[in-house]
Amino acid sequence: MAELPDAVFVSITSGDRPLVFESRHTNCGDLISTLDQVRTISGVREIRVTTYVDVLRGFFVARELKPIRLDGLDHGLIAELQRDGRASYRTLADAVRLSPSAVRTRVRRLIDSGAIRIAAIKSGGLSPARFATGLGVILQGQDQRVRDFILNSQTIEFAARSHGAFDFIATAVGSSSAEVLRTVEDLREFPEVSVVETWAHYDLIKEDYTRSLGRVLDAVPPRPGDPTDAH
Secondary structure, three states: OOOOOOEEEEEEEOOOOOEEEEEOOOOHHHHHHHHHHHHOOOOOOOOOOEEEEEEEEOOOOOOOOOOOOOOHHHHHHHHHHHHOOOOOHHHHHHHHOOOHHHHHHHHHHHHHHOOOOOOOOOOOOOEOOEEEEEEEEEEOOOOHHHHHHHHHOOOEEEEEEEEEOOOEEEEEEEOOHHHHHHHHHHHHOOOOEEEEEEEEEEEEEEEOOOHHHOOOOOOOOOOOOOOOOOO
């Protein structure tokens, strides 16, 4: 399953479903295709699907989003930054054939709009000092108070509003099981919450979100005035 190109997270877990995986897709057709592939894997008897509607927390979630229209040069810069987020403006300028100052302006615009984020990503690997638990929340009322709790929790690293098996999917991380348990119990106290299912992550097989940031564009579109081949 970890070899599927659209799978970004695969983990062996506790509970009645011994493996969870997360995949990212641009359309429903790609999602169905991936699910069909998973069903053909030996040992898979059932798939329980939850689809993200709104990602609330995560390293790739911008604090603020502003309208922006991207052109071919923006796509080229994003592709280069996906390859190397530490690339200098000179390196980026050479790749997209702009001046360093023009590249700096474009990158700043992309960052300010929330279209991209450039940051070091801390490994999500497990250790004796890092206890990670998946949470599946089913509601029986309005979601606002639960949403606010998730957004302000110090232990929840990832969360999404969803539909399907769960109304919220989240990952709580702490230095001990007791720390994570407090978060789970706090969630269960909300009258709007019907069920909180949990699963412990025993072994992270794959955690690679490069695909989720968009397909890397291998070719930068030609600039106006560049020679092109006619066919």
